[in-house]
Amino acid sequence: LPCGLPPSIQNGVVRHKKDSYQYGEKVTYTCNEGFRIYGFASIRCLGGKWSRTPKCISTDCFNLPSFDDAVFIGQKKKSYRSGEQVAFKCRSYYQLNGSNTIQCVKSKWIGRPVCKDVSCVNPPRVENAVIRNDRPRYLNGERVRYECIGTYDILGDVDVTCLNGTWTKPPQCKEVCEISEEMMKKHNIQLKWTTPKKLYSKTQDHIEFICKSGYHPVTPDHTFRTVCQEGKVVYPHCGQNTG
Structure with missing residues (x-):
């Protein structure tokens, strides 16, 4: 038996439609824009009846997804x-x-x-230092500034930066060296360039001494150019001239 017109489907059409179809003939459906075939796109004439027709379902998306970040x-x-x-x-x-x-x-x-x-938390703690603008979390590129307390002096960059979730290297707070006239008198020396009663020198700064008039070096020459090391200074020594 022949088949009549193929069934209509919502949001779709039959290509090459005709009035009558013989047994075994097929027709193919296409969907309108924004829809897609659900099922088999083609149906067949089976003795006066059509095989199961497909559906056209929407290809639209609904309900935008949400993301925490x-x-x-x-x-x-x-x-x-x-x-x-x-x-x-x-x-x-x-x-x-x-x-x-x-x-x-x-x-x-x-x-x-x-x-x-790329945020940062917990800026690195530095002994004998306080942090300005300390807070729980920092944006990428933000900085914190360190200040040493008391007589400590900063060594390194005072600002530490948050870079892609990691803090740059923090500074250190080192004790300054205090050189008094009393200590120089004990070792028969004086400062090469200046003679204040008290001098404060930063860690890793060089300090140069010379013997007082009438005295000569007892310790090697290199000891007269010493370095402040975290509050400590190794003093050279001079002995009194004789003869």
Whole structure:
């Protein structure tokens, strides 16, 4: 038995339609834009009846996905066409590390924005120092500043920077060296360049001495150019001239 017109389907059409079909003949359905075939696209005439017809289902995407580290950019819509892309931006403390878009592909959202946490917490603690603008969390590129307490002096960069989740190297606070006239008198020496009663010198600074008039070096020459080492100075010594 022949078959009559193939059944109509919602949001789809039959290609090459005619009024009558013989046993075994096939027709093929196509869906309108924004829809796709669900089932077999072609049906067959089987003794006066058509085989099971397919459906055209929407290829739109609904319900934008949400992400803990990214937020949607733009105006939200009820639905998005297949092939359409939407963009996201990373939240504070995060940095984009790849694509910021996702795409609707046949009713499914494909991809996700890749956001990397580049914030810093807990600036490194430095002995004998305090931190200015100390707080729980810092953005990438933000800095903290260290200040030494008391008579300690800073060695290194006073600012430490958050770079991609890691702090740069912190400074150190070293005790300064105090050189008094009493100590120089004991060793029969004086400062080569100046003669204050008290001098403060930073760690790793060089200090140069000479013998007082009427005295000669007892310790080797190199000891007369000494270095302040965390509050300590090794003094050269001079002995009194004779004859």
